[in-house]
Amino acid sequence: MSDFYSLLGVERGATEAEVKKAYRKQAMELHPDRNPSHDAEERFKELTEAYEVLRDPQKRASYDRYGKAGVGRGGGGFEYHHVDLTEALNIFMRDFGGLGGFESLFGGGAARAPGEARRGQDIRVTVRMTLADVATGVRRTIKLKTLDACEHCGGTGARKGTSAAACSTCGGNGEVRRAARSMFGQFVQVAPCPTCAGAGTVIRTPCEACRGEGRSRSERTVQADIPAGVSTNNYLTMRGQGAAGPRNGSKGDLLLLIEVDEDDRFERQGEHLATDLPLSFSQAALGGTFAVPTPWGTEDVVVASGTQTATVVRLKGKGLPRLGQSGRGDLHIRINVWTPERLTAQQEKIFRELAAHEGEPPTHDKGFWSRVREAIG
Numbered sequence: 001m002s003d004f005y006s007l008l009g010v011e012r013g014a015t016e017a018e019v020k021k022a023y024r025k026q027a028m029e030l031h032p033d034r035n036p037s038h039d040a041e042e043r044f045k046e047l048t049e050a051y052e053v054l055r056d057p058q059k060r061a062s063y064d065r066y067g068k069a070g071v072g073r074g075g076g077g078f079e080y081h082h083v084d085l086t087e088a089l090n091i092f093m094r095d096f097g098g099l100g101g102f103e104s105l106f107g108g109g110a111a112r113a114p115g116e117a118r119r120g121q122d123i124r125v126t127v128r129m130t131l132a133d134v135a136t137g138v139r140r141t142i143k144l145k146t147l148d149a150c151e152h153c154g155g156t157g158a159r160k161g162t163s164a165a166a167c168s169t170c171g172g173n174g175e176v177r178r179a180a181r182s183m184f185g186q187f188v189q190v191a192p193c194p195t196c197a198g199a200g201t202v203i204r205t206p207c208e209a210c211r212g213e214g215r216s217r218s219e220r221t222v223q224a225d226i227p228a229g230v231s232t233n234n235y236l237t238m239r240g241q242g243a244a245g246p247r248n249g250s251k252g253d254l255l256l257l258i259e260v261d262e263d264d265r266f267e268r269q270g271e272h273l274a275t276d277l278p279l280s281f282s283q284a285a286l287g288g289t290f291a292v293p294t295p296w297g298t299e300d301v302v303v304a305s306g307t308q309t310a311t312v313v314r315l316k317g318k319g320l321p322r323l324g325q326s327g328r329g330d331l332h333i334r335i336n337v338w339t340p341e342r343l344t345a346q347q348e349k350i351f352r353e354l355a356a357h358e359g360e361p362p363t364h365d366k367g368f369w370s371r372v373r374e375a376i377g
């Protein structure tokens with residue numbers, strides 16, 4: 001299968017807006033309703049598959065690391081699969097159906113079916129986490145101020161004891177059609193009904209509590225289980241936990257955007273961590289066992305005698321869990337030999353005696369992260 005970036009014609013560092021723009025441009029050209037070529041449908045589906053992965057930061061990160069195999073693992077609550085034509089068309093209409101773009105070229109109306117209740121809005125909430133939370137996963141209680149179905153009318157928008165009536169303008173279809181002529185001949189324009197706004201029904205006697213909207217402001221809490229191994233800018237989608245749609249319309253989704261607080265003790269690269277271990281000259285020369293921090297608590301590490309500064313010691317499996325997979329990353333410990341800034345008279349005497357017996361210092365050949373990359377493989 002072609003590389004997703006090549007399919008969309010974008011660089012690997014492209015922003016989400018650039019990915020979306022590139023997809024829209026090509027999708028407009030390849031849409032089966034507009035392009036009669038025999039391979040347009042297949043190319044449209046492939047293009048949409050690439051877009052669905054690269055528009056999602058979590059899927060994109062996995063694809064960048066593992067390629068197609070990465071997005072096929074099902075990690076992080078998603079599972080890659082080849083989309084059929086119906087899914088591809090729905091994805092296109094989901095993201096571009098309301099922009100006055102493609103559907104307007106063919107006389108289409110709203111993205112939803114005529115008379116279908118409108119879907120509620122998605123809600124975005126930022127969830128802050130510590131590195132310890134990332135290590136174990138965490139359950140969070142999310143308090144939402146949103147719109148839910150009106151309790152007085154049951155979400156219908158009509159006063160109790162009454163009901164909505166079919167719209168007399170569109171006959172309950174939610175659409176109005178108007179014939180017009182142009183230099184190319186006669187054509188039919190289809191648009192949402194101006195009376196009922198495409199709902200197909202009108203409220204003669206509105207609910208006094210929600211004024212016919214069918215929803216009212218409320219507060220509720222949602223329990224969210226955030227898996228171990230997440231990173232900043234990962235997000236979780238909780239289906240049907242967003243705002244209620246007008247007049248019993250379906251609920252939107254709750255999108256939890258993850259932000260992981262920096263931990264001064266560690267540097268993070270995916271599931272791997274790095275930390276510094278400062279040692280005195282005598283400790284590095286003699287070696288010993290020293291305590292180092294990990295996301296799981298303090299761990300003892302053995303440092304061999306004669307260890308040089310910038311040496312990297314690896315503690316296997318003491319990093320962070322791999323998102324959606326088994327196993328953990330590693331903790332890489334960089335040895336830093338520090339030099340005392342002020343010496344007592346006795347210390348100076350000892351160091352002068354030692355200097356007379358020291359050999360030549362070692363040469364530095366590689367940087368810290370070069371050593372880490374070699375250890376990671």
